[in-house]
Amino acid sequence: xxxxxxxxxxxxxVTGAWRPGDPAGRRxxxxxxxxxxxxxxxxxxxxxxxxxxxxxxxxxxxxxxxxLICHAWxxxxxxxxxxxxxxxxPGWWEGMVGPGLAIDTDRHFVVCANxxxxxxxxxxxxxxxxxxxxxxxxxxxxxxxxxMVRTHAVLADELGIDTWLSVVGGSMGGMQVxxxxxxxxxxxxxxxxxxxxxxxxxxxxxxxxxxxRALKLDPRWRGGxxxxxxxxxxxxxxxxxARMLAQITFRSDDVFTDRFGREMADRLPENQPEKFALWxxxxxxxxxxxxxxxxxRRFDANSYLLIGKAMDLHDVGRDRGGLEAALARVRCPVxxxxxxxxxxxxKYQQEEIAALVNRQGGVATYVEVDSPHGHDGFLINIxxxxxxxxxxxxxxxxx
Amino acid sequence: xxxxxxxxxxxxxVTGAWRPGDPAGRRxxxxxxxxxxxxxxxxxxxxxxxxxxxxxxxxxxxxxxxxLICHAWxxxxxxxxxxxxxxxxPGWWEGMVGPGLAIDTDRHFVVCANxxxxxxxxxxxxxxxxxxxxxxxxxxxxxxxxxMVRTHAVLADELGIDTWLSVVGGSMGGMQVxxxxxxxxxxxxxxxxxxxxxxxxxxxxxxxxxxxRALKLDPRWRGGxxxxxxxxxxxxxxxxxARMLAQITFRSDDVFTDRFGREMADRLPENQPEKFALWxxxxxxxxxxxxxxxxxRRFDANSYLLIGKAMDLHDVGRDRGGLEAALARVRCPVxxxxxxxxxxxxKYQQEEIAALVNRQGGVATYVEVDSPHGHDGFLINIxxxxxxxxxxxxxxxxx
Numbered sequence: 001x002x003x004x005x006x007x008x009x010x011x012x013x014v015t016g017a018w019r020p021g022d023p024a025g026r027r028x029x030x031x032x033x034x035x036x037x038x039x040x041x042x043x044x045x046x047x048x049x050x051x052x053x054x055x056x057x058x059x060x061x062x063x064x065x066x067x068l069i070c071h072a073w074x075x076x077x078x079x080x081x082x083x084x085x086x087x088x089x090p091g092w093w094e095g096m097v098g099p100g101l102a103i104d105t106d107r108h109f110v111v112c113a114n115x116x117x118x119x120x121x122x123x124x125x126x127x128x129x130x131x132x133x134x135x136x137x138x139x140x141x142x143x144x145x146x147x148m149v150r151t152h153a154v155l156a157d158e159l160g161i162d163t164w165l166s167v168v169g170g171s172m173g174g175m176q177v178x179x180x181x182x183x184x185x186x187x188x189x190x191x192x193x194x195x196x197x198x199x200x201x202x203x204x205x206x207x208x209x210x211x212x213r214a215l216k217l218d219p220r221w222r223g224g225x226x227x228x229x230x231x232x233x234x235x236x237x238x239x240x241x242a243r244m245l246a247q248i249t250f251r252s253d254d255v256f257t258d259r260f261g262r263e264m265a266d267r268l269p270e271n272q273p274e275k276f277a278l279w280x281x282x283x284x285x286x287x288x289x290x291x292x293x294x295x296x297r298r299f300d301a302n303s304y305l306l307i308g309k310a311m312d313l314h315d316v317g318r319d320r321g322g323l324e325a326a327l328a329r330v331r332c333p334v335x336x337x338x339x340x341x342x343x344x345x346x347k348y349q350q351e352e353i354a355a356l357v358n359r360q361g362g363v364a365t366y367v368e369v370d371s372p373h374g375h376d377g378f379l380i381n382i383x384x385x386x387x388x389x390x391x392x393x394x395x396x397x398x399x
Numbered sequence: 400x401x402x403x404x405x406x407x408x409x410x411x412x413v414t415g416a417w418r419p420g421d422p423a424g425r426r427x428x429x430x431x432x433x434x435x436x437x438x439x440x441x442x443x444x445x446x447x448x449x450x451x452x453x454x455x456x457x458x459x460x461x462x463x464x465x466x467l468i469c470h471a472w473x474x475x476x477x478x479x480x481x482x483x484x485x486x487x488x489p490g491w492w493e494g495m496v497g498p499g500l501a502i503d504t505d506r507h508f509v510v511c512a513n514x515x516x517x518x519x520x521x522x523x524x525x526x527x528x529x530x531x532x533x534x535x536x537x538x539x540x541x542x543x544x545x546x547m548v549r550t551h552a553v554l555a556d557e558l559g560i561d562t563w564l565s566v567v568g569g570s571m572g573g574m575q576v577x578x579x580x581x582x583x584x585x586x587x588x589x590x591x592x593x594x595x596x597x598x599x600x601x602x603x604x605x606x607x608x609x610x611x612r613a614l615k616l617d618p619r620w621r622g623g624x625x626x627x628x629x630x631x632x633x634x635x636x637x638x639x640x641a642r643m644l645a646q647i648t649f650r651s652d653d654v655f656t657d658r659f660g661r662e663m664a665d666r667l668p669e670n671q672p673e674k675f676a677l678w679x680x681x682x683x684x685x686x687x688x689x690x691x692x693x694x695x696r697r698f699d700a701n702s703y704l705l706i707g708k709a710m711d712l713h714d715v716g717r718d719r720g721g722l723e724a725a726l727a728r729v730r731c732p733v734x735x736x737x738x739x740x741x742x743x744x745x746k747y748q749q750e751e752i753a754a755l756v757n758r759q760g761g762v763a764t765y766v767e768v769d770s771p772h773g774h775d776g777f778l779i780n781i782x783x784x785x786x787x788x789x790x791x792x793x794x795x796x797x798x
Contacts, residue, residue, distance in 0.1 A: 042675035142675040202655035202683040206647045209684045210613075213640045217616040241612045245644065248605045253745060256601035262714060276441035276541040278708055284601040285608045309677055315661060346652065 052121020070169030102386030138224030240292030451520025469568030501785030524701035537623030639691030
């Protein structure tokens with residue numbers, strides 16, 4: 001097996017739990033050996049590292065049918081399937097991945113892994129630091145999208161996958177997709193970045209930074225070392241507020257108006273003379289609360305901060321001579337999918353990815369999803385996204 | 400003097416401090432008599448109420464040249480002039496108001512008053528509640544844009560201004576402008592709402608609500624009763640964070656990219672092996688910090704919450720049979736100014752104001768400011784806004 005690793009980076013030996021024949025869609029783990037910690041992009045090392053992942057379908061004997069799906073900020077390895085042990089929520093891309101679907105598990109061997117820094121099985125701030133026997137908390141290092149991708153490349157080695165038929169992902173998933181193609185151009189036969197960007201803009205950094213600042217205001221965050229808190233005594237209000245902010249940027253003005261308008265959610269007591277109260281919620285606030293609280297039940301606040309920072313730091317051009325030089329490394333077909341109404345990753349960013357790749361002699365196609373739903377359109381408008389992916393994968397598989 | 404007050408609302412007697420001949424651009428106060436408290440739109444009463452205001456120019460003997468300027472969220476009466484006692488910041492609309500400018504103080508008598516609920520001289524949460532002798536704090540009632548406008552109508556009475564030549568304002572100022580025209584159609588000869596809306600949308604409510612939620616996370620907010628805190632021990636972090644969020648919505652993606660890009664503001668110590676740190680700031684974060692801290696030095700957190708809530712509650716159609724019925728009351732010429740790149744009050748809302756007024760038989764013109772600066776364009780692109788206002792006021796004055 002030959003792999004294309006960044007210059008100077010040594011292979012990371014692994015001790016894996018997965019073997020061919022293991023059940024599909026059940027979470028598996030691979031642990032990278034402690035004696036070879038990961039050299040982080042930002043300096044320093046981290047180890048041992050465990051990566052949680054799931055697979056669907058069967059790897060072909062020539063190993064040509066493997067598709068990697070990269071998840072977004074608060075996603076995890078559970079692309080498809082019901083909630084269960086290790087999967088607090090149902091699959092986040094139901095309808096996209098499965099038998100006969102756009103990413104067809106009858107034909108493809110589909111892999112999705114939780115990112116480094118996450119909290120659904122992969123090593124993150126809530127993991128035990130072997131140096132202290134306690135959770136890392138505030139001592140967990142800043143990781144980058146490149147670090148995440150490098151750990152998943154080790155997983156690919158472990159699975160015997162030298163080359164992915166395609167690497168596909170939306171939002172932060174799309175960042176990983178681009179890093180795959182730039183870091184490991186020989187290991188990808190195609191990529192599909194969706195509703196993402198080649199580098200985070202100042203406005204994207206601003207949204208993220210203010211959300212983190214809100215989380216930090218919660219005294220129960222305790223500088224990141226809150227893991228000994230009693231149940232329910234963690235930084236839930238802070239995480240919830242940060243998520244509420246993000247949730248606005250995930251959707252759109254039009255859809256908020258259609259769904260919520262100016263409806264009031266909270267009724268004041270009948271015996272109260274006042275018609276309004278400062279904390280009385282409009283329906284849209286109840287919706288945001290719902291999303292905030294839903295996240296709190298399944299996600300770690302430190303992982304939220306850390307992964308948010310990784311997105312701000314995302315820049316495929318860093319230390320590579322800039323965006324154009326970096327994207328010149330992309331040698332495979334690129335399907336770049338933008339969403340018309342995306343507020344967070346405006347469609348011009350996906351257009352730019354395609355334009356830059358083409359300008360460097362690559363082969364990129366831009367497809368626009370005509371969705372009113374904003375950024376989350378990649379999770380909602382499954383038909384349109386799938387209709388773009390299906391023929392693209394078909395063509396790549398036959399090349 | 401005849402005035403046109405909403406049915407059932409009694410005149411509010413006043414004891415005013417201002418008299419003709421008082422110096423221009425110096426803050427004055429009018430206090431409404433305690434025996435007639437203001438009946439709030441949301442129920443309950445409030446009094447006594449003091450309103451701080453400033454004037455520029457000379458009221459004509461026929462009182463036909465008075466222009467009211469309505470300020471935005473964290474604005475105050477100080478439209479123009481240097482910082483000084485009672486004016487912690489220079490005028491917020493310098494270049495727009497003055498001799499020979501678009502709102503020409505050689506020809507017009509210009510008035511701007513701090514809003515009810517504010518903290519620059521008008522009664523607000525930091526004012527002393529006569530019932531307790533302590534600041535209102537959490538006991539200050541929710542006020543609406545209509546309440547603000549009604550107190551300014553009393554000020555107009557006190558100044559002897561039966562009819563404004565024009566009422567002009569951007570953002571929350573534009574909300575007051577519309578309320579003036581709908582509540583007191585006989586008291587306005589023209590209106591100029593800028594970068595504003597006839598009713599707050601779900602997305603606008605969402606931005607505001609999340610900012611307030613962030614402020615509330617600050618333990619030093621103490622439920623709103625923090626006025627006995629030691630200097631520097633108020634809810635500064637919370638207010639600053641809320642303001643940072645708002646500041647993103649006041650500007651634009653393009654301008655953030657041009658100004659800040661991905662520049663890093665904080666350098667890590669040379670002797671530190673790590674290249675990145677979780678709280679290391681990009682330049683855009685330093686900019687947001689700057690704006691947050693700047694506001695903290697001059698603004699009260701409770702006023703910020705209260706006025707934000709008033710904007711969420713803004714709906715000229717409430718209890719008036721809806722938007723169309725309300726805007727049918729507008730009998731004066733309307734100059735509705737939108738900003739091309741406005742993220743917070745998208746230009747379609749200003750187009751809608753003009754369209755609705757025209758559909759009801761009114762006379763409205765929509766003018767678009769071709770600015771890349773986003774919502775704050777009404778404060779930045781003075782030339783374009785002024786070029787629209789000058790001929791409009793000229794025409795109204797000659798009618």
